[in-house]
Amino acid sequence: MAAGxxxxxxxxxxxxxxxxxxxxxxxxxxxxNEFFALLGPSGCGKTTLLRVIxxxxxxxxxxxxxxxxxxxxxxxxxxxxxxMFQSYALFPHMTVERNVAYGLVCEKLPRAEITERxxxxxxxxxxxxxxxxxPRELSGGQRQRVALARAIxxxxxLLLLDExxxxxxxxxxxxMQMELKRLQHEVGxxxxxxxxxxxxxxxxxxxxxxxxxxxxxxxxxPLDLYRRPRSIFVADFIGSSTILRGSYAxxxxxxxxxxxIPADPSCTGALAVALRPESxxxxxxxxxxxxxxxxxxxxxxxxxxxxxxxxxxxVSFLANVRDDVLPTRDSDVGLAWDAAAVIPLFEE
Amino acid sequence: xxxxxxxxxxxxxxGPLLRALSSIPxxxxxxxxxxxxLGLVIAYAFxxxxxxGGVQGPVTFDNIARLFQPLYLEVLLSSVVNxxxxxxxxFLIGFPAALAITRLSSTWQTVALIAVVLPFWTNFxxxxxxxxxxxxxxxxxxxGLSLIGLGPIEVLYTxxxxxxxxxxxxxxxxxxxxxxxxxxxxxVLLEAACNLxxxxxxxxxxxxxxxxxxxxxxxxxxxxxxxxxxxxxxxxLGGGNSQxxxxxxxxxxxxxxxxxxxxxLSLLVLALLVIIVMIQASAARRSRKWGA
Numbered sequence: 121m122a123a124g125x126x127x128x129x130x131x132x133x134x135x136x137x138x139x140x141x142x143x144x145x146x147x148x149x150x151x152x153n154e155f156f157a158l159l160g161p162s163g164c165g166k167t168t169l170l171r172v173i174x175x176x177x178x179x180x181x182x183x184x185x186x187x188x189x190x191x192x193x194x195x196x197x198x199x200x201x202x203x204m205f206q207s208y209a210l211f212p213h214m215t216v217e218r219n220v221a222y223g224l225v226c227e228k229l230p231r232a233e234i235t236e237r238x239x240x241x242x243x244x245x246x247x248x249x250x251x252x253x254x255p256r257e258l259s260g261g262q263r264q265r266v267a268l269a270r271a272i273x274x275x276x277x278l279l280l281l282d283e284x285x286x287x288x289x290x291x292x293x294x295x296m297q298m299e300l301k302r303l304q305h306e307v308g309x310x311x312x313x314x315x316x317x318x319x320x321x322x323x324x325x326x327x328x329x330x331x332x333x334x335x336x337x338x339x340x341x342p343l344d345l346y347r348r349p350r351s352i353f354v355a356d357f358i359g360s361s362t363i364l365r366g367s368y369a370x371x372x373x374x375x376x377x378x379x380x381i382p383a384d385p386s387c388t389g390a391l392a393v394a395l396r397p398e399s400x401x402x403x404x405x406x407x408x409x410x411x412x413x414x415x416x417x418x419x420x421x422x423x424x425x426x427x428x429x430x431x432x433x434x435v436s437f438l439a440n441v442r443d444d445v446l447p448t449r450d451s452d453v454g455l456a457w458d459a460a461a462v463i464p465l466f467e468e
Numbered sequence: 469x470x471x472x473x474x475x476x477x478x479x480x481x482x483g484p485l486l487r488a489l490s491s492i493p494x495x496x497x498x499x500x501x502x503x504x505x506l507g508l509v510i511a512y513a514f515x516x517x518x519x520x521g522g523v524q525g526p527v528t529f530d531n532i533a534r535l536f537q538p539l540y541l542e543v544l545l546s547s548v549v550n551x552x553x554x555x556x557x558x559f560l561i562g563f564p565a566a567l568a569i570t571r572l573s574s575t576w577q578t579v580a581l582i583a584v585v586l587p588f589w590t591n592f593x594x595x596x597x598x599x600x601x602x603x604x605x606x607x608x609x610x611x612g613l614s615l616i617g618l619g620p621i622e623v624l625y626t627x628x629x630x631x632x633x634x635x636x637x638x639x640x641x642x643x644x645x646x647x648x649x650x651x652x653x654x655x656v657l658l659e660a661a662c663n664l665x666x667x668x669x670x671x672x673x674x675x676x677x678x679x680x681x682x683x684x685x686x687x688x689x690x691x692x693x694x695x696x697x698x699x700x701x702x703x704x705l706g707g708g709n710s711q712x713x714x715x716x717x718x719x720x721x722x723x724x725x726x727x728x729x730x731x732x733l734s735l736l737v738l739a740l741l742v743i744i745v746m747i748q749a750s751a752a753r754r755s756r757k758w759g760a
Contacts, residue, residue, distance in 0.1 A: 174663060197662045209660035212758040213678050222674075226665035254758060274664065 133182030157325035399461035410454025554634035562642035625707030649683025
């Protein structure tokens with residue numbers, strides 16, 4: 121994946137607010153033309169990192185370079201980094217056209233070039249007919265397009281997007297998600313999206329850095345993040361799974377509450393294991409492949425499949441059900457999985 | 469029928485009457501304190517002055533015609549300039565002050581706002597007299613400048629003293645509305661402008677200034693209007709040299725006993741202020757178009 125050179129190099133960046141360590145020795149590299157996501161719960165430090173890159177926040181220590189040039193001494197208004205704000209921050213007293221042109225006027229470009237570039241970017245986001253409208257006359261989705269247009273018209277080396285889809289309702293969110301991806305390919309700008317929404321990060325990004333308490337817990341492609349989470353935090357945060365603490369011994373995972381269950385030797389030395397719902401099969405209680413027997417507590421219909429919550433010795437398992445006949449609540453079922461599907465987790 | 473229905477019917481029937489009754493205090497207030505005095509001023513402006521004050525017939529336009537004599541227009545012009553300069557200096561000091569207050573923690577904001585309105589708890593005349601002590605030849609300003617070899621100077625009884633007095637007297641009325649509109653401004657907009665490449669001056673000019681314009685205009689009116697009509701400060705700090713339109717009007721009523729001309733001068737000031745308030749109203753309408 122993303123074999124390009126490092127465009128942005130963040131090295132050992134720390135930032136504290138009083139006793140709170142918002143960023144704790146964060147190092148990561150973002151490549152040219154990459155769609156990168158910073159994912160984490162609120163307060164994990166992702167927004168602080170974004171503000172450090174944009175220049176609104178100075179780190180206590182560490183370095184940030186863009187194209188090999190030290191970014192930290194450069195004031196925010198001179199950085200080749202643009203930010204799409206979560207609230208969009210459109211100027212309410214300016215038309216769409218003037219909002220978009222603002223950054224180019226700041227660069228003191230000739231008027232003809234400004235007009236040309238504004239026209240072009242308004243065509244790209246499909247807002248040519250709204251050019252004379254004021255922000256308050258636009259819908260949420262349109263406002264977002266203006267905010268995006270205003271940022272990309274500057275042709276920054278790096279475009280930062282702060283929770284780009286959080287202010288939109290669900291249906292438009294899906295459309296804008298595809299739109300963002302299309303735009304990123306079209307304009308060829310490196311995108312860094314900051315989000316707490318794993319679906320957003322997983323579906324948009326080439327690589328995702330999962331952050332927690334100021335630390336990057338794991339940096340991987342979405343698929344690897346999902347299939348091979350290294351820590352209990354990441355396994356828990358991304359997708360749903362059943363997490364069982366214990367240790368690997370005698371060819372099985374020795375759980376604390378429910379005895380040994382089948383697992384690979386790859387689980388040797390792990391703190392816990394995770395089981396994804398799609399790895400767990402529901403079988404008849406008498407089935408010979410059944411690893412454990414349990415009782416169905418709840419069935420959640422999801423459209424193309426259903427999710428069954430099964431209690432086994434006080435432990436809740438989630439299992440995908442793709443059968444036409446859904447299990448009924450309080451029925452006894454058997455649970456089966458392949459030893460290879462058990463994901464070892466080596467960190468907290 | 470049921471009591472509920474009859475109550476409902478009665479409420480409907482009483483609505484307009486109750487509403488009419490409840491508006492009587494407000495209408496009475498406007499009638500007694502606005503319409504009647506204003507009607508009298510307008511009527512007096514077209515009458516002839518009595519020998520010992522008061523008015524008498526016949527109806528005449530002489531008073532209005534006299535307004536356009538250069539002598540009076542000059543006084544009006546110099547009053548407008550004085551009030552305008554006071555407004556300008558009040559803005560120059562008041563805007564940064566308001567901006568500084570918004571950057572304080574909420575506790576200190578309260579303290580600062582109390583400090584801004586604190587002078588209003590003291591009598592206006594006493595505060596103006598205090599300036600006499602500060603500005604006269606033996607005052608603190610002159611003595612202080614003498615120490616560094618720039619004095620003594622005579623500020624008291626000059627036009628500058630009048631402008632200074634007006635600026636001082638009304639500056640809180642500039643700070644408060646500007647503070648209110650700065651409070652409503654989303655600070656993210658300034659960060660956005662910065663991110664798009666705008667330096668401090670451009671951010672001020674293109675974002676801060678236009679978005680706080682309603683507050684600025686309100687503050688300017690709050691300073692300009694009372695400054696224009698003020699006659700106490702020109703009297704106390706300007707001596708006889710700096711007559712303003714307010715002094716002229718007062719003199720017509722109390723010294724020259726020419727009520728009709730005093731009324732005509734009042735109408736002139738009123739007309740000027742109506743024009744200014746209309747300009748403010750149209751600016752306010754424009755800013756409402758931007759939405760919250």
